[in-house]
Amino acid sequence: MVKVPDESCAQTNERTGNECTGADGASAGVPVRVDSLKYDGRLHRSWPARLVRRAGPLLVVEGVFAIAVRHGLLGTIAAGTRSTEYYWTDRWYSIFRFREPAGQLRNYYCNINRPAEFDGSALTFVDLDIDVLVSPDFTYEVLDEEEFKTHAAQFGYTDEVLRRVAEAREELIGLIEARSFPFDGAF
16 A cells, blocks of 8 residues: 655645655655656656655655646646656556646656666656556546557567566556546545
8 A cells, every 4th residue: 555645745845945854754845857768778858856755665756847848649738737746666657647737637647667766866767668648537548559569679678577567557557447546636
């Protein structure tokens, strides 16, 4: 069972800029850099965020889109859109919850990836191509399965990686369908 973070930590940081402490004593509210890598180690994307909670293997970071971004599947993401991102150091996926500038849920976007690594200032994960797009009504679509097949052959994904990706896909779908954390809106 995942320990659900206390939202007051993030609210305190947003208003005052003060640091707060996560359940395991780790400092929260500090700037971090999120780096998404491809399987061969190349940097795919990088963005700034703030660590708002750390509870065991769970790391929650928040970011705000400074400018509008055009995305092939998501359309235009407005400036001011807030991204709450859930990473685990022991799970093969991450979950992003996007909220419009006015606060309403825009969508969830789930990445299948190797477990995140965190060194105190950089959060890094290896993107394994398959994504799951979740609408506010909790309908979902699995994306990029052809890209996964191409990269599996190109980069020589191991049998363990193939197995873990399949397990992560099924676990994510189970969480979505059950509306379990973080699809329950708790944080």
